[in-house]
Amino acid sequence: MTQSSGAPKAILFTDWDGTVTLQDSNDNLTDKLGMGYEKRKVLNDKILDETLSFRDGFTEMLESIHVPFDKCIEHLLKEIELDPGFKKTYEWCNSQGIPVVVVSSGMKPIIQALLTKLVGVEAVENIEIISNSVQVNDDKSWKIVYKDDSSFGHDKSRSIREYLARLPEGSKPDLFYCGDGVSDLSAARETHLLFAKRGRDLVTYCRREGIPFTQFDSFADILDKIQQVVRGEKPITFFAEK
Structure with a gap:
């Protein structure tokens, strides 16, 4: 694919929790320091069924956590x-x-702290993080500050489009997105190849909606496929399934 000067040949957008990490940090906090797994699962199922917005369900989960x-x-x-x-x-x-590019419905300070520990300081400098933020009060209470006013709290599709608008005119990079859960629904149609984690909610949603995707078990699978596409060995369509 011919690129304009300074344009990347590809971009890897990825969710963070449960995708880059093996566990979802927000679920972990809710399960262990908040309302617990059973109550969270009820909310999560309502979000997947689209009877409860992600924003409202996620807010309820986080408000159950009373730890600094x-x-x-x-x-x-x-x-x-x-x-x-x-x-x-x-x-x-x-x-x-x-x-x-990390596109997350989580909170930036948490992602930065984990990325620093798990990958290194250099990664924090090189990887752009687009996510929600946090307001911490003097009494150590805190609340999430959503990135936008959407029903997701952070409309990932909007963030991806805004990122692409910053590229040099005429740029046509291959676009990849990696995700696992309900917070990735808004991003599912925005890139050329969607990697959905095997056995997770995003696979269920993509099959229900007829959105092409390819399943992955780890980033080793993702890297192999991206390399084949970038090197021109396989077209993106080779990996897409419904």
Whole structure:
């Protein structure tokens, strides 16, 4: 694919929780420090069935957590693990001039802390994080500050379009997106190849809506397919399934 000067040949957009990490940090906080798994699962099912907005369900989950924000981060640094293939994927993309962009419905301070520990300070400098933020009060209470006014709290499709609008005119990079859950629904149609984590809610949604995708178990699978596309060995359509 011919690129304009300064334009990347591909862009890897990815969800964070449960995609780059093996566990979802927000689910972990809710299950262990908040309302617990059973109540969270009820809300999650309503979100997937589209009888409850992601924003409203997620807000209810987070409001059940009455632990100072710094303690939440300390807890997560002990609990959350990295997908074993992500670091190699990031390093290869970085060597090829392919941006890796985290597009998350989580909270930026948590992502930064985990990324620093699990991948390194350099990764924090190189990987753009587009996500919600947090308001921490003097009494150590806190609340999520959503990125936008959408029913998702962070409309990932909007963030992807805004990112692409910053590229040089005439840019036509191959666009990849990696996700696993209900917060990725808005991004599912925005890129050329959607990687959906096997056995997770995003696969269920894509099959229901007829959205082409390819399943992955780890970022090792993602890296292999991206390399084949970028090297011209296989077209993107080769990997898409419904």
